[in-house]
Amino acid sequence: MTDHAPKRRWSKRVVRTTAWTTAGAAFISALGAIGAAPTPAAATRGVSARPVRQKIIVRRIIKKVVIVDPAGPAPVQVITTGGGTAPAPAAAPAPAPPPPPTTGGS
Amino acid sequence: MNADARETFRAMGTGVLVIAPAMADPRMRADALSRIRSVFSTEERRFSRFRGDSELSSVNAAAGRWTTISPGFELLVRFTLDQAQRTGGLFDPAALDAVVAAGYDRDFDEVLAGARGALHPPRQCGRWAEIEVRPGALRLPAGVGLDLGGVAKGWTVDMAVDAALQAGLPWAFVSAGGDLRIAGNTPGIDVAIEDPADADSEVVRVRLSQGALASSSITKRAWGPGLHHVIDPRTGIPSDVRTLQATVWAPTCAEAEVLATWALLTGPSALATINGAIATDDGELRTNFAMEAA
Secondary structure, eight states, rough: OOOOOOOOOOOOOHHHHHHHHHHHHHHHHHHHHHHHOOHHHHHHHTTSOOOOOOHHHHHOOEEEEEEEEOOHHHHHHHESOOOOOOOOSSSSSSOOOOOOOEEEEE | TTTOOOOOOOETTTTEEEEEEEEHHHHHHHHHHHHHHHHHHHHHHHHHHHHHTTTHHHHHHHHHHSSOOOOOHHHHHHHHHHHHHHHTTTTTOOHHHHHHHTTTSSHHHHHTTTTOOOOOOOOOOOOGGGOOOEEEEHHHHHHHOOOOHHHHHHHHHHHHHHHHTTTOEEEEEEEEETTEEEEEEEOOOEEEEETTEEEEEEEEHHHHHHHHEEEEEESSSSTTTTTSSSSEEETTOOOOOOEEOOOOEEEHHHHHHHHHHHHHHGGGGGGGGGGGEETTTTTTTEEEEOOOOO
């Protein structure tokens, strides 16, 4: 026969304390992991202290429009050159008109 | 223009825009749109070089011998041969071999994706003069193929506008990838001419009250340095002139297409003969469209 040492039984108080401590540590470490994770760029837009600068790349080639004499009558008239922006409306803005059809080769 | 009704769909590998008066009977507009779609569908089956079942593919496969052609096919071929004569061969409807040799040997989306075949040396152009046509039949010289891409698109735009007017619309505007025409009792439509390097930037805005505008460009269907779809028949390779883009007015879209190619290869001096806008690589766009009176 072998003698077994009597098993030590944890008191309820110790078990409760251990459970609370473990759960608390797990909760705090989860919060830390979430805080340390990289945030999606979209989520930080507008929140960041330093606004993100947008880079606008202008690729257009044409810098100058020269109007010369017509070769003959044609039912086409130049309205504007150079594109640009429309003047600011004085009153409430009207719904934007649809963009004009374009031509430029295909 | 706000009150006009717009419809869009895809055909012939490009976006089609139809504008019609919003005041027209909706059933009439729907009928017109249905006819327009039908025209594009029929002509794409007839003239696409990317469809093995097209009439054009059959005709090209039969090069060297007489083959039967439909009346619609015959009309366009006769038109292109007249235009080749008129432009001294700068518009060449039979430059298929040179276009393919330059790398445009399949649908353009696939070319862009890098699926093109190997590039080949320049090919001789100008053999359109050897094409024989008789009523209902055609014979291409052996080794020669037709490429009616751009002009077929313009031709189809003309047919589509006619179909819309036949449906009863007082006026109609049709654009296929920027090759466009307006006809009927029109209010005039504003059209933006794009910057050659940026389709989102407009260089000039014009008001078109009758007829057609078409553009030819070496910057749009391009797949590498010096590689684009506009073949210079004088060299048999993609054009290397300083002109980047030419927009031309003509009474019909098919004619405007032809003249746009001619103007691109001719350069700004073309403005002595045609009405249009020509962009060159020094950043200048020259146009002889008149300024609207203030």
